[in-house]
Amino acid sequence: MIDDLPPLREVIARHDLRARKSLGQNFLLDLNLTARIARVAGDLSGTDVLEVGPGPGGLTRGLLAEGARKVLAVEKDPRALPALHEIAAAYPGRLEVVEGDALALDPGARLAAPWKVCANLPYNVGTELLVRWLTEDWPPRWSSLTLMFQREVAERIVAEPGTRHYGRLAVLAAWRTEARIALTLPPEAFSPPPKVHSAVVHLAARAEPRHPADPAWLSRVVAAGFGQRRKMLRASLKPLGRPPEPLLEAAGIPPTERAEQVDLARWCALARGYAAA
Template identity: 55%
Template structure:
């Protein structure tokens, strides 16, 4: 158990695990904090947790101490593997560690879920791939997804973009994708001083639970095209920013009952879905 493990600062020193910018690393060493983050994920006693970028294992310890059935971790930094293997031994091999790139990993193959097992993702995501991983998990073709929830650490600015509402500067592509397919909230904020080394910005934990999409008829790739085009030139009116979609933008907006002088940030997620549905019809 965790009491058999050395403090994380000792682990970092003995394994020479100074954080590297190349891996987007900022380590959490306060086990009270990592335990609190683990509890944001909910009752994990029947869950297999997928963790990306565990580093020396701060959040990993929190997840296992709070009763996770199993943790499957993917770590790109070879230096961290021996430290994580120590965690696995201390927690009766409830931790499986894989060295590799999470962007290229087949999560279901690594998790090897039994029929009655629930999967959740919980990670202090490396800053350099955090948004890309989140989009990967949001844009799975098959929905409902294989995971029951996401509990993820982001830079605070990114977290605020994910939960942003219309008519705000933070509202954009991430907001629409996340809120189209689930319920998302900022569960807690984490000051820069909590990390080693401290980053230049504060961080936040978001908790996402997938739901049925607002309209199951909308195709993911069509919604992404519309949203990307709209926010790609967010200062322009939609009648101008949507011109590159290959259909008459004015007719598209008229069919969706949207004012052509509106801008991307004026539209609700539901309106973006309606726009994508009409775009599909016009392209058919």
């Protein structure tokens, strides 16, 4: 045990916290494993941490046990709040629990920057949150993201050009962070067990993006290119409203190229071209 609080199975049973598929919930029960995930985030002493979707608080307890100065736990499911408040009582002044939607919350009023994000993200909002964090003003208010995803999503985040997993997430992650898969977890680590393996991705913020580009345009261009990834870019980029061929050629991309063959530097050049046009 990492603290004097009850085992998670007991907490879940006492508060009737059966995971709900509608909320994208799969709970980690092994507290040694949650502490290990917290350690992936690095030294937490003197650092504030944002956690999204804490559920019964397994990872929350790991973060606090590893020395986080403060954890802001954002939970949409009101059933989990009593369990989280019990953790707050065991760690006085170090855990703030907020009931609400992480997509609608600005952590800036509650956390000291730069904070870290560490979360077993609900599957139904995970990628949307990641894209928001990667496309906000830079440098960001967070220093790193340590996030649990389905393994296939994790592989998409760290994928290289020319591979089948390469797409929008890989471009945005490589543009502004150093991303790596730190842990892979089997289905039986969770309750209920999902049908797929999961993985923890660690993304460390770069001081500067690897290439200049407007984040909104980069996100739009990459989303259009990979939205119809079997098509040549001269066709998939047409919905953006500008003739794509001259912009592609100016970025050094043959108009007949497909999205998965374009590296980060050329995606950024293409985004700059669209922004200027």
